[in-house]
Amino acid sequence: MVSPSTGETASHATGPSTPGGEGTIPPYQPPGGYAPPGIPEPKRKVWPWILGLLLLLFLVIIGMGAVAWFYVQPLKYFTETNNSNNNANVNRGNDNRNLNNSNSNTMEGNQGVNNNSDASDDTPAPTDEAVVLADLTNLEHEWTVANINADKKKLNRILADDYVGTSPEGRSQGKAEYLRTIERDTTIEHWEFDDLKVSLKGDRASLAGVIRFKIQGQDVAYRFVDKFVWRDGRWQATASEVNKLEGTSL
DSSP: OOOOOSSHHHHHHHOOBOGGGOOBOOOOOOOTTOOOTTOOOOOOOSHHHHHHHHHHHHHHHHHHHHHHHHHHHHHHHHHHHHHHHHHHHHHHHHHHHHHHHHHHHHHHHHTTSOTTOOSOOOOOOOOOHHHHHHHHHHHHHHHHHHHHHTOHHHHHHHEEEEEEEEOTTSOEEEHHHHHHHOOOOOOEEEEEEEEEEEEEETTEEEEEEEEEEEETTEEEEEEEEEEEEEETTEEEEEEEEEEEOTTOOO
C-alpha cells in the first residue's frame, strides 16, 4: 500500500486538527470487551446440570443399597446359625433319649444273667505262643492282686463258671466256694513269677511256673499249673493246682 500524500487528503484521513495547528486527534476506538448493542448474550445449557443430578441420585441409591446389604447379611447369618444350633441340640437331645432308652432296655434284658457272661464275642483264640504267654502272665498278676484284695468282682471275671482249684493240702474248691471264702491278705509284701512256660492247643492253654512271695520278711514259693479256656474273646481260668516248694518257710 502507498502512504497517502500530505495535503487535503491527509487532512481528511487524520481527522480534525486541534487549534493552533498542534498535531491531530486519533479516531475513537471502542474498548476491547465491548459488545455491539442489539446482540444477545449466549444462553447457558441446562442439560449438564440435570445429568449431574441424576448421576448423584444414582450413586446415593447404590450407596444405600450397599449399606443395607452389609447390615442384613450378618443378621441373616446369625439367624441361620442359631437355627442350626437349636436343631442340632434338639437332635442330640433326641439321640440321647434314644440311647438312654436303648441302654435301659438292654439292662432290663440282661437281668438275671450270670455276671461272668459277657456279650457274645466270636473273636478267635490267639495262636502265637509268645502272645498267649504275655497275656496269661498279665492275667496271673491280676489274679494275684484280686486274691490279696479279695476282689470278688475281678475274681468272678477271671474264673470260668466251671473252675475247680486244688489247694496245697489237696482239697478241691469250686468257683462258688472260692468266692465265698476268699478273704483279704495284708501279710504279703511282694511277689514275683519265675520259670513260666505256656502250652497252647486250640482254645485251651496251660501256664506252669513258680510264684515267690515275701510274707512278713519270710520267703515262700509255690509251683503251680493253671489251665485256661478261650471264651467270649478272653482267657478264663478253668483249673489250678498249687504245691509248696521244699526248703521255703511258712
